[in-house]
Amino acid sequence: MKIRQLSHFIFFVTAGGALLLSILFSIAVYFIAQAEAVKDSKTMSNDLISAVNASASAAAFSGNDSVANDVIDGLLSTDLIYSVRFFAYADEVSDGFVVFKETEQAGGGLDDITRELISPFDDDVIGELTVKPNRAWVASEAADRALFLVTMSVTVIFGSSLLAAQVIRILITRPIVKAAKQVNSISLSDDAGIEIPAYLNENEIGALIDCFNTMLYGLHSAILVERSLRTDMEEVQERLEQAKIEAERATIAKSHFLANMSHEIRTPMNSIIGFMDLALESSKLDSDSRQQLEIANHSAQYLMRLINDILDVSKIESGKLELDESPFDLSELLSEIKELMGIKATEKRLDLRLTMPANLSRAYSGDQFRLRQILINLVGNAIKFTQQGTVEINVESGVNDSFTFAVCDTGIGIPEDKIQHILAPFTQVDASITRRYGGSGLGTTISAELIGLMGGELLIESEPDVGSRFYFTISLPPCGTMVISKAIDGKTISSLNHLTILVVDDTNENVKLVKIRLEKQGHTVYQASNGHEALELVQQHPFDLVLMDINMPIMGGIEATKAIRQLAAPICDVPIIAMTANALEEETRTIIAAGMDDVVTKPIDFQRLFSVITNLVPNATLTAYQGEKTQSVDNTQLIDIQFGLATWQDEQGYHKALFNFAENNQSLANQLDALASARDSDGLLNELHKLKGVAANLGCQRLTSICEIFEQDIIESGKGWPQSDLDGLQTCLQKTLDTIHNLPVPQSKEPSSESAVEGSSNTLEKLNQLKVACEKYDPDMAEIAFSELSSSLSGTELIALGTAIKNFDFNLAIRLVDELKHKL
Amino acid sequence: MISRLILRLLLLFSTHFIAVVAMSSESKWLVVVHHESALTSLTHKQVMSLFLGRAKFLPSGERARALDFPIGSDVRAGFYQSLTGKNIADIDAYWARLQYSGKASPPVPMSGSDQILQLVGKESSAIAYLPSHLQSQIAEHGLKVVFTIDSQQ
Incomplete structure (x- = not known):
């Protein structure tokens, strides 16, 4: 029951009870009052009779x-008496009489009250007086008394109730309200509690408030605990947040690391595979070496595929993989795959079959490289898991340009409960499979993901020991007349004109590989180890093409390209091809945005590189010599190697001469300074003449021109030649010398002995620098010293030295340096 | 002091004694009627009824005519004292109550014993009282005694 209802209930019960009780009380009071009134009426009647007794006696005597009548009238004149009977006895001397009278009022009388009348003079009874008290008087008297009593009681009860209420209000309600106010305004942050008047301490209210204070104290403690918990929680949360941020940072770092590592891994792999290809192309190998090299090459290529797979998985997982759609010839693609995989099938004595519709169009739009990757994966797996029988590639065309590709085998099959398993990354059917057949387990995952990207789904039907069928349906819309970018083979390339190509890469092995491959095609190759050098070189020499690495010290490929595109007209138009290991879509976009013309991924697929070159430089010969026709002092080449070579007719000799020139003129700048400050015009003229002659011979055209101008100025103005002439000469001389140092060392039949001879003092100095760096265990310094050294040295020792430095094997490096010094 | 108090007490007693002696000298009363009346004697009750208004008639059947000594006289007071044992004030109060209604007929006061003697001697319905020391004159006035009050009896 609610308190409101309860209070109503209590009110009605109390009020009803009080009403009933007061009615009963009033009735009781009335009866009591009536009894009292009856008694009183008797007493008063007797009193009245006594009062008239003397007169009555006299009258009776x-x-x-008439006196009796007076007496009776007197009695009846009061409300008290209802009727009077006066009876005087008769005797020998008196006749006696009776008088009876009653009041006219209604109501009737009560019981008779009779008094004997005694003679006034002796004791004789001479008569009697009988009265009846008035019932109406009794009733009204009783009512009056009862009313008075009830009124009095009500007044007293009401008054005492008011008094009690007031007392309760003052003594109980008010402190409770006060306590309630305190409760209301109490702050849970302090443990103040509620104060109560001392007189309440002993009673129930005091006990209640004590309980409340106890509870308050408990609450306060709880709040303190909660607050400290919250603080702890916040701390934990902060730590979690921190950990989350760190984890995210770690993920980003991981992504970067992965990208960098793929670059780092691909670069040496690139050179391994490249050099092995190169070695295998050589006919000098004996059969054992060839076999070993082939195994090594095979392994390296397998490793490369594995790395590519892992990179693909990470790209797919981060959603970065995008399809590159272009027109391609489907039937040719399928034939290629059959041819490629046919070798493996033949090795395992399996029959590889290809069935496809006869009416295939020439060109379809799609990502042929990814489709190839899928099919090679599936066919590779089929061959791998089939011991005998056939592997079949079945292509059927469906409606809406859809094609269903199916790869069926008669291999070991897959248990039904494991089919979904094999699509998860790094998973094979079971661990024993991994042991028996090897493999990363990535191929199927990548294929399934790629098919998903193409809008299809890889479906698998399989029965253990009978065979498997992997199939998928994708849409390949035909495209009518578009030119198909076909891979152009080396033969086509070799028929191209000879080009002058600048290769920019900080990794010496890369440069060498590219250089060797390009030179085999008959191109002239220059090299630069960073963007800054490349920028200098393109201004000194006209190039038909620049191959630019992206990540390089000092100045990267992007920056260098932007700078080149800012240069004057003929130079800025040079085609630039990026070489990058980070073949991510994003990076490709950045590269193209920087002004490069195309991208070739590392390890370099030379077939693709050649085709890209053919597309970009159709008339290479014409462009190559255009730059030479407009010459001025500023625009003259620093060193015209073509001219020098033409003059010298001997590459080795020319380079030797250039290096000697550089070595001999290291201190020339100081000499010129000394002569200039002494204003020794003759001395200067002498030196300038000598310099001009040698420079002209070596094709150092800008230096020649400046010397000529300076000579003219001295001849014309004597000692008044302008300072700018000397400054210009100094700058140009330094540039020329630097360029000579940076020039690639020409290949020779005996590279070590040849290179050891040229500029041996300079090389020795650099070797010493390298040794010092190695002894200090300073990898950066060692790297720099090594890169300087690599421009003047070559050979197997150098490669070994480079490897040692990259591996931080400084002790080995020191030993190698000592060997090199010994050879010098 | 004590002797004086005793003296005073003695004085008080002596006065009282003297009064009693004086009253006792008047304590014999004679109720008389006409000598020819049929009445020979009356009872004390009859005398009381006749003089205090209860009896309106004589036992002989005649209407009684009671005579009284003057109001305030010692004789009258003495008589009613002897008759009723009550104070004359009570008797007067009695009559006053009755007279208030207008219907009362108290004894008719006379001027003195001489008038009473003469009137009773002439009227047969008259009845009166006399002190005992006038007994000697009763006969000569033609009266006869029908009741004697001797308060000392």
């Missing part, structure tokens, strides 16, 4: 009825 004298037989005087």
